[in-house]
Amino acid sequence: MKQIKRAFKIHRIFVVQELKRMMEYKGDFIVGIIGFLLAQISNLLFLWIIFTKVPSLMGWSLNEVVFIYGFSLVPKGIDHLFFDNLWAVGHYIVRKGDFDRYLTRPINTLFHVMAEKLQIDAFGELLTGVALIIVTLPQLSVEWSVLKVILALISVPFATLIYTGIKTCTASVAFWSKRSGSIIYMFYMTNEFAKYPATIYNTVVRNIITYVIPFALTSYFPALYILKGENPLFNIGMTVLAGSALMALGAVIWHFGTRAYESAGS
Amino acid sequence: MIDVKNLRKEFKKTIKEPGLKGSFKSLFKPQTKRVVAVDDISFEVPKGEILGFIGPNGAGKSTVIKMLTGILTPTSGKCEINGKNPTENRKSYVREIGVVFGQRTQLWWDLPLRETYSVLKEIYEVPDDRFKSRMSFLNEVLELDDFITSPVRTLSLGQRMRADIAASLLHSPKVLFLDEPTIGLDVVVKENIRNAIEHINKQEKTTVILTTHDLADIEALSNRIVMIDKGRNVFDGTVSELKTKYGQIRELHFETEERNAAQALCYEKLFGGNIGGLTLEQEGKAVKARFDSSVVPVSEMLAYTLSRINVTDISVRDADIEEIIRRLYQQGVSE
Numbered sequence: 129m130k131q132i133k134r135a136f137k138i139h140r141i142f143v144v145q146e147l148k149r150m151m152e153y154k155g156d157f158i159v160g161i162i163g164f165l166l167a168q169i170s171n172l173l174f175l176w177i178i179f180t181k182v183p184s185l186m187g188w189s190l191n192e193v194v195f196i197y198g199f200s201l202v203p204k205g206i207d208h209l210f211f212d213n214l215w216a217v218g219h220y221i222v223r224k225g226d227f228d229r230y231l232t233r234p235i236n237t238l239f240h241v242m243a244e245k246l247q248i249d250a251f252g253e254l255l256t257g258v259a260l261i262i263v264t265l266p267q268l269s270v271e272w273s274v275l276k277v278i279l280a281l282i283s284v285p286f287a288t289l290i291y292t293g294i295k296t297c298t299a300s301v302a303f304w305s306k307r308s309g310s311i312i313y314m315f316y317m318t319n320e321f322a323k324y325p326a327t328i329y330n331t332v333v334r335n336i337i338t339y340v341i342p343f344a345l346t347s348y349f350p351a352l353y354i355l356k357g358e359n360p361l362f363n364i365g366m367t368v369l370a371g372s373a374l375m376a377l378g379a380v381i382w383h384f385g386t387r388a389y390e391s392a393g394s
Numbered sequence: 395m396i397d398v399k400n401l402r403k404e405f406k407k408t409i410k411e412p413g414l415k416g417s418f419k420s421l422f423k424p425q426t427k428r429v430v431a432v433d434d435i436s437f438e439v440p441k442g443e444i445l446g447f448i449g450p451n452g453a454g455k456s457t458v459i460k461m462l463t464g465i466l467t468p469t470s471g472k473c474e475i476n477g478k479n480p481t482e483n484r485k486s487y488v489r490e491i492g493v494v495f496g497q498r499t500q501l502w503w504d505l506p507l508r509e510t511y512s513v514l515k516e517i518y519e520v521p522d523d524r525f526k527s528r529m530s531f532l533n534e535v536l537e538l539d540d541f542i543t544s545p546v547r548t549l550s551l552g553q554r555m556r557a558d559i560a561a562s563l564l565h566s567p568k569v570l571f572l573d574e575p576t577i578g579l580d581v582v583v584k585e586n587i588r589n590a591i592e593h594i595n596k597q598e599k600t601t602v603i604l605t606t607h608d609l610a611d612i613e614a615l616s617n618r619i620v621m622i623d624k625g626r627n628v629f630d631g632t633v634s635e636l637k638t639k640y641g642q643i644r645e646l647h648f649e650t651e652e653r654n655a656a657q658a659l660c661y662e663k664l665f666g667g668n669i670g671g672l673t674l675e676q677e678g679k680a681v682k683a684r685f686d687s688s689v690v691p692v693s694e695m696l697a698y699t700l701s702r703i704n705v706t707d708i709s710v711r712d713a714d715i716e717e718i719i720r721r722l723y724q725q726g727v728s729e
Contacts, residue, residue: 134519141516149504152545229500231465232493233517234485387467387481390405391460 138235139243146246160248168252175260188325191264192355198260199354200323200347203287205253211292212247214299218308225392238296238382270355279364280354286371287346291319293374294341296382303385319343342370395601396439396462396569401471403432403457431457433625434471441568442599444591446616446633448606450723454625455605459573462603463493475569489518492562496574499558501546507557508542511564518565525564532560535590552583556590563594569601570594576608588614609719621719628722636718642687643713643721646695648705649679658703659683664690681705684713 150157175197185193221227221241230237298315301308318336322343326334337344345367353363407429410420432454439445449455460466462473464480464487472479480487493500501510515525533539536556541549549557555575562570572591576584592615594600604616612619612633619636621629629636652658656674661683665672673684685695692710699705 138516141513145502145505145509145513148509149502152504226498228460228465228495228498231484232463232488232491232500234489235517236485389466391465393456 135239138239142243143246146244150248164249164252168256171252171256185325186327188327191267192351193325194260195264195268195355196325196347196351197323198257198264199351200319201253201257201260203284203291203346204319205250205257206284206288207250207291207295208247208253209250210246211242211295212250213241213245214292214295215309215312216245217241217299218302218312220307222302222389223306223392227386227389228391231386231389237386238379242292268355271357275360276354276357279360280350283350283364283367286368287350289371289375290342290346290367291316293371293376293378296378297374300378300381300385303382303388315341319346322347324348342366342374345370395441396473396475396603398438398458398462398473399436399471401432401435401458401461401473402430402469403454403461403466404469405429405431431625432461432468432622435622435625435627436471437620437627437630439601439603441601442595443618444595444602444604444616446604446606446612446619447622448609448612448619448719449622449628453623455622456573457625458622459571459603459605463491463571464488489565490568492565492567492570494555494558494562494570494572494575496555496572496577499546499554500561501554501557503546506543506545507538507549510546510557510561514561514564520565528564528566532563535593536560537586552579552586555579555583555587559587559590563600566598567600569603572602572604572606574606575604576606576611584608584611591615621722623723637712643717644685644687644692644695645711645713645717646681646683646685646699646708647711648681648699648708650681650703650705651679652703655681655703659699660702661685661698664695664698684717 175194179190179194182193183190188196217227227237230240233240294315295312298308298312301311318341321329321333321337326337326344326348329337334344338349349363350367352358353360405428406426408420409425409427410416435454435458437445447455447459457466461468462480464484467481475487475490478487478490501507502513511525511529514520520528533542536559538557538560541553541557546554546557559572559575570591575591576587579587588611591602591604595602595615602615604611606612616633618632619629620627621636629639631639655676659674661672661674662669665685668686668689672686675682683699687695690698696708696710699708
């Protein structure tokens with residue numbers, strides 16, 4: 129408990145530092161916000177064009193498809209906001225020997241790396257996702273119960289862990305191979321499949337995104353339960369299980385990775 | 395205090411043939427070779443000592459330091475500080491140490507310097523009152539006041555180094571590791587940094603392990619030297635022991651009207667086949683001859699020189715430690 133409290137405190141301090149750092153370069157910060165807004169507007173336009181051309185998809189109505197799309201952006205956005213620094217591990221932190229710094233400090237290295245950066249670009253995904261959910265939900269006839277609200281809320285952090293876990297597993301490869309940016313990218317980009325109902329893909333793709341790189345568990349399966357009330361044990365249970373298992377696996381690979389870490393000559 | 399025993403580190407190295415073709419080959423059929431960077435290093439450091447840890451480039455110094463600071467995991471052997479082991483419990487181990495790598499910084503680059511200290515305060519859980527007294531002590535020793543509100547990126551190298559040393563000392567570590575703390579600094583700043591290190595060592599009994607290529611650092615600060623080469627211990631002892639053990643290098647300084655003193659003197663004759671360490675430099679009138687007095691005694695060298703040419707202003711000096719080590723590095727110390 130004390131440790132968790134301390135972790136939150138340190139996390140808060142890192143976030144505050146990160147915000148101060150952004151403010152240090154005000155021009156860059158303002159231009160960043162403008163660019164971010166432009167990107168969001170063009171994203172929404174693009175979605176609108178696609179979905180007005182395709183009214184329904186393999187038995188899924190337009191509103192349902194948009195809901196799945198929106199829901200998928202929430203865990204993705206949370207991961208992007210808080211845990212984006214894992215990319216840097218794969219790209220340069222290990223290769224350049226910058227990881228030394230984390231190892232000489234008395235806090236968990238994985239936590240330290242993740243807590244250190246805040247990627248505010250992620251607000252784009254989060255805002256778009258939440259907006260799409262808010263717009264579509266009233267138009268869908270969903271039967272709500274207390275249990276459903278709780279399970280829906282639970283699925284979000286565990287769906288986030290699916291992203292973070294996969295990134296941790298693949299970023300850790302850098303401890304052996306020196307850089308793993310492309311590997312993270314390859315696995316991470318399969319999340320594009322998760323934005324749409326899994327039934328539109330053939331069996332191979334569907335099995336991959338359900339059981340191997342389970343991004344379908346971040347949106348499609350929870351939506352099956354939320355929208356249609358189907359099989360909560362699998363649809364939510366698998367998300368919780370996969371999120372926990374991937375994050376645990378990531379932490380283990382990371383741990384062995386830090387022992388294999390070779391630093392860089394100086 | 396610090397106990398290093400039979401420490402060994404191997405790296406796997408991929409062997410690549412040159413060119414694009416070689417790169418492709420190694421992509422599909424990588425060939426690896428085991429490289430021993432550190433081979434059976436042992437030494438102990440008592441509390442409060444300043445240990446100079448030296449060796450030529452590529453000798454394995456950094457690898458040893460990185461194992462001692464919990465960055466690299468040893469292949470075998472142990473290193474302990476007060477019985478604590480970095481491989482078993484890194485987090486509790488690193489609380490006892492402070493680390494400065496001259497080539498890197500642990501400061502928050504974009505923020506005013508004082509922000510770094512307030513973050514480190516939380517990371518190391520330094521209580522408020524302790525933090526205050528600590529900061530005023532570090533301020534006094536390292537003179538941070540002038541630039542503590544400036545963003546780190548605007549600091550000069552000397553300021554940055556002082557700031558980094560302060561950062562590594564904030565949590566009052568028992569051991570301070572300094573990896574080339576004076577690299578790239580001018581003479582005056584070097585002197586300030588040395589004074590600060592000495593002050594902290596005296597005042598707080600902080601054990602210091604110092605690697606450097608500037609042997610003036612070693613002479614000014616440390617009484618004891620551990621020297622390694624090709625991953626092995628080659629010397630462990632005091633500065634004066636090093637001087638007696640490795641050749642009695644002396645320097646003969648004099649002035650002469652002779653244009654080509656080397657030819658006129660022909661020291662090779664005097665030394666016979668054993669001319670190791672013999673050098674002669676002439677700049678106008680001034681001549682400096684360096685020789686090993688265990689081969690030819692000083693008196694003989696003097697007599698010989700005086701008998702060959704006319705000299706004025708002759709004197710014999712001890713070679714400084716730098717000369718000894720330069721000679722050792724060139725010969726390869728392991729022989």
